[in-house]
Amino acid sequence: MGEKTSNTDDSFRSSDHPITRDHPILISEEVYSSLRGRFKGDLLRPADSGYEEARAIWNGMVSRKPALIARCADVSDIQNAVRAGVESGIVTAVRCGGHSLAGFSTCEGGLVIDLSRLRQVTVDAEARRARIAGGCLLGSVDTATQKAGLVFPSGVVSHTGAGGLILGGGTGWLARRFGLSCDNVEGFTLVTADGSVVRANARENPDLFWALRGGGGNFGVVTEFELKLHPLTAVVLAEGLSPEDRIRPLLEFWRDFMAGAPIDLKWNIDLRLAADTENVPRELRGRPVASSSLIWTGDPEAGRPYVDRALAFCHPETTSSKLLPFLKLQTMADSAFPHGRRYYTKSGYFHYLDNATIDRMVDAAATIPSAETAIELAYLDGAVARMAADETAFGDRSAPFIMNLLANWPDASADARNVAWVRGLFARLRPAMKPGVYVNFMSGDEQDRVPEAYHERWERMVAVKSHYDPNNFFRLNQNVVPRKQPTGE
Numbered sequence: 001m002g003e004k005t006s007n008t009d010d011s012f013r014s015s016d017h018p019i020t021r022d023h024p025i026l027i028s029e030e031v032y033s034s035l036r037g038r039f040k041g042d043l044l045r046p047a048d049s050g051y052e053e054a055r056a057i058w059n060g061m062v063s064r065k066p067a068l069i070a071r072c073a074d075v076s077d078i079q080n081a082v083r084a085g086v087e088s089g090i091v092t093a094v095r096c097g098g099h100s101l102a103g104f105s106t107c108e109g110g111l112v113i114d115l116s117r118l119r120q121v122t123v124d125a126e127a128r129r130a131r132i133a134g135g136c137l138l139g140s141v142d143t144a145t146q147k148a149g150l151v152f153p154s155g156v157v158s159h160t161g162a163g164g165l166i167l168g169g170g171t172g173w174l175a176r177r178f179g180l181s182c183d184n185v186e187g188f189t190l191v192t193a194d195g196s197v198v199r200a201n202a203r204e205n206p207d208l209f210w211a212l213r214g215g216g217g218n219f220g221v222v223t224e225f226e227l228k229l230h231p232l233t234a235v236v237l238a239e240g241l242s243p244e245d246r247i248r249p250l251l252e253f254w255r256d257f258m259a260g261a262p263i264d265l266k267w268n269i270d271l272r273l274a275a276d277t278e279n280v281p282r283e284l285r286g287r288p289v290a291s292s293s294l295i296w297t298g299d300p301e302a303g304r305p306y307v308d309r310a311l312a313f314c315h316p317e318t319t320s321s322k323l324l325p326f327l328k329l330q331t332m333a334d335s336a337f338p339h340g341r342r343y344y345t346k347s348g349y350f351h352y353l354d355n356a357t358i359d360r361m362v363d364a365a366a367t368i369p370s371a372e373t374a375i376e377l378a379y380l381d382g383a384v385a386r387m388a389a390d391e392t393a394f395g396d397r398s399a400p401f402i403m404n405l406l407a408n409w410p411d412a413s414a415d416a417r418n419v420a421w422v423r424g425l426f427a428r429l430r431p432a433m434k435p436g437v438y439v440n441f442m443s444g445d446e447q448d449r450v451p452e453a454y455h456e457r458w459e460r461m462v463a464v465k466s467h468y469d470p471n472n473f474f475r476l477n478q479n480v481v482p483r484k485q486p487t488g489e
């Protein structure tokens with residue numbers, strides 16, 4: 001595939017292409033013609049009604065115009081789209097929920113294999129198992145599993161795609177108790193680059209099973225995930241805001257306290273600017289605060305002492321604690337991350353938050369450039385760390401602190417300021433970080449960090465990629481570039 005194996009769609013800028021047989025427009029027409037007669041789903045081209053809505057993805061920073069969106073109706077549609085994509089050499093994106101922060105769910109002038117019609121969820125309550133189709137959003141999984149009083153540990157925003165989240169790892173409120181999302185997958189069915197349907201589980205293709213749990217979209221289009229479920233219907237949710245002068249002692253306490261906390265407790269802290277709203281005390285509005293959210297998944301009474309100690313660091317008028325139905329927990333952050341706003345992120349792990357790092361974060365909180373931007377901090381460990389490091393491809397289980405610098409702002413005029421703030425802070429914090437990064441929290445400009453994300457698992461990732469996708473057809477992802485194929489000379 002020559003130069004098209006790079007992780008970029010720049011090769012489709014029309015000015016670079018005189019109209020020859022390999023012009024992108026002709027290639028996409030060829031793909032369209034080859035699919036038209038046999039495709040059961042929708043084929044959308046730029047002039048078609050519905051195309052504009054269909055091309056939009058969650059991150060408003062990414063606006064690309066694919067030549068063809070193939071919204072698949074079943075597995076054979078996916079196979080046909082993959083075969084047509086491979087045969088033509090067209091750059092191809094795979095989309096589930098379209099929430100890739102990096103914008104991998106679309107491309108300029110290429111093909112999008114859109115899985116949004118494939119959202120079936122089948123729950124076996126007795127076996128505590130579910131089968132979900134490759135295009136499911138987290139919300140459809142939660143709604144179906146809760147009908148049986150069961151949960152699948154996933155992310156914190158219900159409009160996120162289960163496909164991308166699980167394949168990258170998947171951390172959320174239940175990760176300390178039940179592990180990552182990918183730790184709770186028992187089998188995958190996928191369409192690989194040769195168009196065949198392959199199963200991967202502990203018995204069939206175990207290397208692929210290993211790689212799919214953390215390796216992102218590198219290996220094929222997953223049509224079905226087989227999930228392990230757990231009984232849970234409600235949690236205790238406690239929240240509070242710590243004023244600026246309490247952020248430093250709060251973070252020092254949190255760092256030490258979480259090291260001995262039970263796995264029923266998940267405590268996330270966001271450093272942000274307090275909202276300018278009625279329910280926030282006047283003296284905090286617009287000022288830097290630490291926003292604590294705690295989840296307790298065990299017996300509510302047993303959790304009370306932990307929650308009380310944490311909330312002691314918060315402004316008393318901002319604290320609350322209540323029993324919350326699981327579905328409410330899973331949707332409470334939905335409106336904070338709307339589609340179409342502009343987002344930019346950088347992420348990393350820490351073994352330990354030393355005092356100098358805490359100082360840098362506190363100083364940075366005072367310079368946050370927009371109302372919704374946050375330094376997001378979570379403590380993993382628990383069931384995540386109990387899984388052996390080499391059991392899955394997932395990046396890092398040893399460093400409990402995971403930080404995500406997530407800038408979130410409404411209009412393009414503030415792009416430079418927000419991106420510069422994230423990059424500047426990341427550079428200042430980087431020396432104290434443990435090398436490594438969670439692939440689902442990476443931006444589109446971090447391809448050089450992909451080997452870092454998998455570090456000691458990198459060679460094995462390359463080997464599995466080289467076997468299943470030797471020409472790097474699936475390259476719009478945090479890309480594992482396959483080994484060069486022998487030329488046969």
Ligand SMILES: Cc1cc2nc3c(=O)[nH]c(=O)nc-3n(C[C@H](O)[C@H](O)[C@H](O)COP(=O)(O)OP(=O)(O)OC[C@H]3O[C@@H](n4cnc5c(N)ncnc54)[C@H](O)[C@@H]3O)c2cc1C
Pocket residue numbers: 058093094095096097098099100101104105115134135154155156157159160161162163164165166167168169170171172216217218220221222223337440441476477478
């Ligand atoms: C609002 C928001 C909240 C988030 N919250 C969390 C969170 O709580 N925890 C967490 O761990 N992450 C979280 N993330 C990050 C999230 O895990 C990634 O953005 C993830 O890639 C989103 O998956 P998607 O299917 O929506 O994305 P898409 O953009 O559709 O896909 C992302 C990548 O996965 C690949 N892919 C998706 N589905 C398939 C499939 N079926 N087969 C093969 N490849 C596929 C795509 O090709 C692409 O490379 C959040 C992201 C957002 C935007």
